Amino acid sequence: MLLSEVKSYLQIFHLELDEKILKELEEQKQKAISDKNEPLANELWCLIETYNIQKKYLDMFRNLKYGKYESAWLLLDEIDISMGFLRANFGDGIKHYNLTFINTMIKNYEKVFPDYVYTSRESIIKSEKCSICGQIASLRGGCKHIPGKLYMGELCLRMITDFEFLGIAIVKHPLDKYAIIKIEGKDYNYEVLEYLIKNLDSPFRPWYVEQITRKKPEYVHIGRNDKCPCGSGKKYKKCCANTPNEYGPHFRITLLGGEEMKEEPINYSGRWVDKSENT
Known part of the structure; x- marks a missing residue:
């Protein structure tokens, strides 16, 4: 297969990648090394990384669909690290092969994952x-x-x-994000991510997320003299009324190239949930 044909293949979205493409790139790189053709060998390394990034992105989306969120996160982090090395070596090539799209989307996915520690x-x-x-x-x-x-x-x-x-x-912000802390009896809160994936029909459907602050549902219709929803036992007017405690993050996700997701509140209720709530 000609190198130009391989490049054309990598510029198209594929739901499954042909393993023969990777084998072809590796063989051509070994030949370039044998011929002492450094510019070509370096370009082929970049194309191999491009193939691997595309594959990891597809695997990440597949894991999300199956509810394997931590596995998807590790792949996302690997893509992010690979993008850094590729950006330093590929020049204008980073603008092609759907790499700009993938880089944008993994940054969006980061925003809807729970706040890992x-x-x-x-x-x-x-x-x-x-x-x-x-x-x-x-x-x-x-x-x-x-x-x-x-x-x-x-x-x-x-x-x-x-x-x-x-x-x-x-x-909270390590250089590599592999070693996620877990607490016995607790699980991370994936409600925002679950809502997105339920509505996302393709790994290549562009979308973006906005985080805004909105009053928590339990505070919307509370009377001033009612007991405060926070559980303090005090009246609402003497507790959380007009304080930051009654507000929380709300996520609004928009699918591009089509409909906007339904305007129902996606309220992030905190980093942890009891594991029993997910079973």
């Missing part, structure tokens, strides 16, 4: 080496290879050879 390792890196030449990296010197850049079809990374583990921190 993560663990993050704390450690001191004592020694690392270049993945391209194997030379030990140091502040005073080392090789000329730049981490994150391509060399003869291979991505330069720093490989840790020795480190000291210090501890584990609980964080």
Whole structure:
């Protein structure tokens, strides 16, 4: 298959990707390396990453449809990391192959996932080496290879050879978002994501989400002298009335290229729900 044909294939939306395309790209990259054709080898690495991103995006959507939300989140994070490396090496190619669309959509999906909490390792890196030449990296010197850049079809990374583990921190915004914290008897609240996926008919249907603040349903028709819905036992007028406590996030999701989703409130009721509520 000609490279031009492979490129044309990758520029079209597919619900299933042909594995022969990946095999063809890998074979052509090995030939470019054998021929010492670095520009072509680097371009083929970018096209292989493009194929992998497209596949992970399809797998992510499939996992969402099956309710496998954490698996979908891990794929989303992998796509985001791959996009960063690809953006640094592909030039104008990042504008093609539906990559701009996928990047936009994963940012939208992030907004409707629950507010995960993560663990993050704390450690001191004592020694690392270049993945391209194997030379030990140091502040005073080392090789000329730049981490994150391509060399003869291979991505330069720093490989840790020795480190000291210090501890584990609980964080909300780690560099990598794999280690999700779970609480016994609790599950993350996926109500907004579930509402979206129920109405989304294709991974290629564009949509966007707006988050606004709206009065919580339990406070809408409450009388001033009624007991406050917060459970304090006080009268509403002496408790949560006219305070931020009676307002919460509301999500309005719009499907593009067609109808707008029904204007029913999607109120986010908090990060956690009891697992019994989901069974």
